Amino acid sequence: MEEHFVWVTTRRLQPGTLDDFERAWRPEPYPRGLRRAYAYWTEDGQEITGVSFWDSKEACDSWRASEPEARRRAAMAPYVVEEREGFYHGRELAVPSGSGG
Template identity: 65%
Template sequence: MEHRYVWVTTRRIKPGTLEEFERAWRPAIHPAGLRRAFAYWSEDGSEITGVSVWDSQDACEAWRSSDTERERREVMAPFVVAEQEGFYLGGELTIPGG
C-alpha cells in the first residue's frame, strides 16, 4: 500500500450559509506540499468534510501554522458551528475484483 499523509476537517456550518462559506473556504494560494484536495457536502449543505493529501506531515503543519491559513480560518469562522479535524497516515485499499 502506498502511504499518504492526509488532513481531514469536518465542519458543521450555520443554516443557509453554504455559498458564503464556500467563498471563504477556498485558499487564495496553493499550499506548498499539497498534492490533492477533496470536498464533500452533506445533502442538506449543513456539513462539509475536506480531505487534503500532503507530501509530508511537516508540509501540512507548515501550512496550518501559516498566516495565510490563519486568515482563511478567521474568514470562515462566522459560518462555522462546530469543527473536527485530524492528521492521518494511510492509503487506498484494494478492492477484490475491482
C-alpha cells in the first residue's frame, strides 16, 4: 500500500469571513512537493480543515519554513480565531465493494 505524507490544519474562523479567508489561503507560488490538497468546511462556514498530501515530510517542512508560506499565513491571520495542525503518515483504507450503500 502506498504511504501518504499529510499535513492537516483545522482553523476556526471569524463569523462571515470564509470567502475572504479562502482568497488569502491560496498558496503563491504553488508549493514544490505538494501532490494535492483538499478543504472541508462546516455548514456555518466557521471552521475549515485543510488536508494536503506531500511527496515527503521534508517537502512539507521546506514549504512551511518558506517566505511565501509566512506571507500566506500573515494574510490569513485576520480571519482566524484558533488553529490546530499536525503532520501525519498514513495510507488509504481498503473498503470492501458493496459496502456503504
